[in-house]
Amino acid sequence: MFLIVYECIMARYNILKPFKPLFHLDNEPSSPDSPDSWLDFEISLEPPEKALYLTRSSEWLLQVGRESGIERQLSLLGYSHPVIKVSTESFVSRLTISDLSLLTDDEKENHENFVVKENNYLIDIMTRPYKLKYHQLNAYQSLLRLSDPLVTNERIDDQIFSPSKCAETAEFIKTQFPVRPKMTKQEWVCLQDPKAEFSQQKPRLPGQRHPGLGIGNLFFTTLNKLVAEKNFGMFFTAEHFHNAVMYSKSGAKFASPLMEGYFRALTESLKPLITQYSLSAISWGIGEGRVVDEDTGRPVVYLAQEQLAPIEENIVRYISSAQYKSIAEEAYVLGRARKLRLLE
Known part of the structure; x- marks a missing residue:
């Protein structure tokens, strides 16, 4: 990596x-x-x-x-x-x-x-x-693997990254990612x-x-x-969560709209903890598995995938497309308003 x-x-x-x-x-x-x-x-x-x-x-x-x-x-x-x-x-x-x-x-x-x-x-x-x-993207290969219901070790959220949704998003990338x-x-x-x-x-x-x-x-x-x-x-x-936050603030979007929606919901849910502790503390906490969902008890996971800067015109069209936004918004709605806690 x-x-x-x-x-x-x-x-x-x-x-x-x-x-x-x-x-x-x-x-x-x-x-x-x-x-x-x-x-x-x-x-x-x-x-x-x-x-x-x-x-x-x-x-x-x-x-x-x-x-x-x-x-x-x-x-x-x-x-x-x-x-x-x-x-x-x-x-x-x-x-x-x-x-x-x-x-x-x-x-x-x-x-x-x-x-x-x-x-x-x-x-x-x-x-x-x-x-x-498109098939060189880690994001695309991850979605292909997660389209198989038997693959669970990489499924960081069961709802957002369900097999059917992963298959749908993989097909979107295959057909819509610029040539x-x-x-x-x-x-x-x-x-x-x-x-x-x-x-x-x-x-x-x-x-x-x-x-x-x-x-x-x-x-x-x-x-x-x-x-x-x-x-x-x-x-x-971005290898670490805080890197991805910086890129996101600059306008970059994940190549996978599913990951884009998940990440947007995650950062929104983490705002109270970042305010209380600092971005540095939360980035360390995520990397060490110490940021957990209070409802499920599961650690929050940041999965490093490609983020696309809004520069090249074909990429801009891709991340601005209605279908990309729709997939990302659906994932965001499923993942928002989580109650998260930092374990000391």
């Missing part, structure tokens, strides 16, 4: 360098029932350009940082000499932003190629290009302040090594614009 950390994780979305297509589309099997449809083996062997990110140079990205206000916000935290490293490996594009104050003397001499360590960067992002197929939209997947995003310390006001979130930078909204809004300029979409799979 890919990591995605709150601010040292993330808080909104975006990015990617549109390389040469990962797969050739000619003679592609049209049905997932074909054994060859899961992977296209005619992979382009020409390596992507090494010095660009989102087809942009390090110098251009530094200029974006200045114009967007990101550079100024970093300087307020004591980071006034930003350094950018861009690399591409195995078709994953990586952008790392550090500061000279975080590098050793040897690294400063060749700062464009510094070795990334857990405490010497401010921002680190890994993204991968996709021509996304291979150009997408970028955020495989890792970390915004962190390695010189800061956690406190009662800034408690550690699941997955964090250091406190965040406090620029999540600004940073991801900027990246969102960069992705949109390249006519790409964006999706991500």
Whole structure:
């Protein structure tokens, strides 16, 4: 499962360098029932350009940082000499932003190629290009499994994820999900302040090594614009509950409308607990099985699945469709107004 950390994780979305297509589309099997449809083996062997990110140079990205206000916000935290490293490996594009104050003397001499360590960067992002197929979605595969009444270990809610409803939603995704939209997947995003310390006001979130930078909204809004300029979409799979909350607040929707409705009902039911304890405490509690339904005694479960950013026009049409909204609303109505409790 890919990591995605709150601010040292993330808080909104975006990015990617549109390389040469990962797969050739000619003679592609049209049905997932074909054994060859899961992977296209005619992979382009020409390596992507090494010095660009989102087809942009390090110098251009530094200029974006200045114009967007990101550079100024970093300087307020004591980071006034930003350094950018861009690399591409195995078709994953990586952008790392550090500061000279975080590098050793040897690294400063060749700062464009510094070795990334857990405490010497401010921002680190890994993204991968996709021509996304519906049957590659974890959400779709989960629904197929849950269409079988005998599968129970993955059924996080018996009513919302009933076999018949899962089968119906799987068919919706199969027939309505856009045909291979150009997408970028955020495989890792970390915004962190390695010189800061956690406190009662800034408690550690699941997955964090250091406190965040406090620029999540600004940073991801900027990246969102960069992705949109390249006519790409964006999706991500949030490992932790609080990550998914951040994405949801930014407008992202789950690829499965059933999960979208479940998640919306869950976050609404959790509001009193989040107000009482904090989002951090509840995210830890869900991960540890300590948030329970008072009526059933069952722990609340967050199931990590793809969330789609509202950028690419075909994806926007999909998550805005009447059928998507209808399935999500029905799930929301079934799951809302739950009485939840955090076990100490």
